[in-house]
Amino acid sequence: MTDDDAVVVLRDVQYAIGTREIFNGLNLRVRRGSITAVMGPSGTGKTTLLRLIMGQILARRGEVRVFGQQVASLDRRALYRLRQRVGMLFQNGALLTDLSVFENVAFPLREHADLPEAVLRELVLMKLQAVGLRGAADLMPAELSGGMARRVALARAIVMDPELLIYDEPFVGLDPISMGVIVRLIQSLNRLLGITSIVVSHDVRIISAMADYSYLLSGGKVIAEGSPAELCKEKSDAVQQFMSGTPDGPVPFHYPAPDYFEQLLARTKACAPSDS
Amino acid sequence: MALSALGKVGSISLFLVRVLGQCLPALARPGLVIRQIYNAGARSLVIIMLSGLFVGMVLGLQGYQLLARFGSESALGMAAALGMIKELGPVLTALLFAGRAGTSLCSEIGLMGATDQLAAMEMMAVDPVRHVVAPRFLGGLIAVPLLAAIFSCIGIYGAQLIGVTMMRIEPGTFWSQMQSAVGLRDVNEGLIKSVVFGAACSLIAVYEGYHAEPTAEGVGLATTRTVVTSAVVVLLLDYMLTAAFL
Numbered sequence: 001m002t003d004d005d006a007v008v009v010l011r012d013v014q015y016a017i018g019t020r021e022i023f024n025g026l027n028l029r030v031r032r033g034s035i036t037a038v039m040g041p042s043g044t045g046k047t048t049l050l051r052l053i054m055g056q057i058l059a060r061r062g063e064v065r066v067f068g069q070q071v072a073s074l075d076r077r078a079l080y081r082l083r084q085r086v087g088m089l090f091q092n093g094a095l096l097t098d099l100s101v102f103e104n105v106a107f108p109l110r111e112h113a114d115l116p117e118a119v120l121r122e123l124v125l126m127k128l129q130a131v132g133l134r135g136a137a138d139l140m141p142a143e144l145s146g147g148m149a150r151r152v153a154l155a156r157a158i159v160m161d162p163e164l165l166i167y168d169e170p171f172v173g174l175d176p177i178s179m180g181v182i183v184r185l186i187q188s189l190n191r192l193l194g195i196t197s198i199v200v201s202h203d204v205r206i207i208s209a210m211a212d213y214s215y216l217l218s219g220g221k222v223i224a225e226g227s228p229a230e231l232c233k234e235k236s237d238a239v240q241q242f243m244s245g246t247p248d249g250p251v252p253f254h255y256p257a258p259d260y261f262e263q264l265l266a267r268t269k270a271c272a273p274s275d276s
Numbered sequence: 277m278a279l280s281a282l283g284k285v286g287s288i289s290l291f292l293v294r295v296l297g298q299c300l301p302a303l304a305r306p307g308l309v310i311r312q313i314y315n316a317g318a319r320s321l322v323i324i325m326l327s328g329l330f331v332g333m334v335l336g337l338q339g340y341q342l343l344a345r346f347g348s349e350s351a352l353g354m355a356a357a358l359g360m361i362k363e364l365g366p367v368l369t370a371l372l373f374a375g376r377a378g379t380s381l382c383s384e385i386g387l388m389g390a391t392d393q394l395a396a397m398e399m400m401a402v403d404p405v406r407h408v409v410a411p412r413f414l415g416g417l418i419a420v421p422l423l424a425a426i427f428s429c430i431g432i433y434g435a436q437l438i439g440v441t442m443m444r445i446e447p448g449t450f451w452s453q454m455q456s457a458v459g460l461r462d463v464n465e466g467l468i469k470s471v472v473f474g475a476a477c478s479l480i481a482v483y484e485g486y487h488a489e490p491t492a493e494g495v496g497l498a499t500t501r502t503v504v505t506s507a508v509v510v511l512l513l514d515y516m517l518t519a520a521f522l
Binding site: 054056076084088091092094097108112153 | 392395400407
């Protein structure tokens with residue numbers, strides 16, 4: 001893949017929060033028109049990666065390019081112009097709680113497009129219909145379930161017909177029917193409109209079914225990449241552990257801690273009555 | 277300690293410049309600002325009117341007792357009006373505003389941050405300072421002088437209730453003394469003070485909310501800081517403005 005084919009390019013990216021290193025030498029490319037999955041154990045910085053791509057945070061070292069533009073060098077106005085070409089679905093939906101479902105979806109259009117009210121209404125209802133929530137247009141976000149809120153957020157993310165769609169854990173909390181609809185929607189947006197998608201998810205089964213290319217992150221780096229079928233065949237223990245979901249392997253399940261037995265023993269000693 | 281306080285003053289000043297820069301675009305959408313004037317102003321009316329009435333009545337009682345010692349009870353109208361318009365109206369309104377509307381502004385913006393709503397706006401290429409902060413700042417800035425005027429009027433009425441109805445001061449004397457002593461300069465002093473206090477309280481509330489830690493505890497702490505800082509700043513500014521107007 002050349003840089004011309006790539007919508008997003010991360011090259012040797014290093015990022016840390018305080019002294020905690022999140023990425024060290026991260027390299028990643030997202031091909032135009034593809035569905036690219038980013039997977040990895042919890043706490044590997046998948047959401048941080050999305051924030052780097054959107055220019056919400058800046059890498060300490062390395063290069064983040066989106067649509068050929070280096071994100072770190074953009075001023076606020078240029079960054080906002082770039083973001084108008086991108087839609088993002090937040091993990092928790094992030095709906096504006098003082099606006100109705102309809103107004104939430106209409107929000108980007110009202111801000112960026114000078115449309116007649118009738119056209120705006122048609123567009124919003126079309127997007128709500130696509131996520132199956134046209135009937136909920138007048139509800140407030142507080143009246144929605146978590147899954148419904150995420151579907152509304154998806155309608156809002158696609159209302160501007162973006163060139164790049166970023167999904168942060170889009171399948172969490174969805175019932176099987178909604179999940180099927182959302183998967184088909186992501187796929188049809190990709191196939192019919194040529195929208196490039198980046199999907200962050202833990203769901204290996206769904207990702208395997210829909211992604212063209214996958215990256216597996218661990219320890220601040222990409223430890224494996226390729227099509228889902230290639231990842232499944234990957235011999236590396238870390239990849240196999242993640243793909244098969246086993247707790248034992250090179251990727252630690254437990255947060256670093258002192259020896260369990262010694263810690264329990266120390267507590268027992270501290271609680272024991274003194275001999276004197 | 278001093279360095280950190282200086283840093284915070286610098287940070288608030290930079291934030292003020294950013295907010296002021298977004299005030300004109302925010303005014304281009306009057307609906308957003310009017311909604312905030314309603315939230316911060318109209319919803320504070322009951323507490324402002326009740327407080328104004330009782331403060332005016334206390335002023336009437338204390339003023340009458342004091343003036344009676346010198347046989348100048350007839351000056352109660354003048355004393356109450358000057359006290360309310362120049363000092364008590366702007367200061368107490370600002371303190372009540374900080375407690376009632378400032379906390380609400382701060383926690384609302386803080387929770388928007390904690391639930392990723394501000395980040396979502398950023399991602400949709402909408403500046404949250406223009407869409408969320410500036411309308412709330414303007415709402416407070418416009419609401420406080422209006423509330424202070426209502427507070428002062430009700431307060432003067434409260435003082436009149438005590439002075440004229442209870443203490444039997446001649447109504448004509450009460451009102452004419454007030455009319456002859458209170459000039460446009462006094463009204464302007466009260467107006468300028470309330471505008472400055474309104475700007476200070478609104479700025480502190482939106483700053484603390486916008487910079488609150490995105491946790492329940494963080495929003496709670498920011499709300500507390502809003503009330504404490506607003507109270508201290510209002511009293512400090514009141515001293516400085518009073519000295520400047522002398």
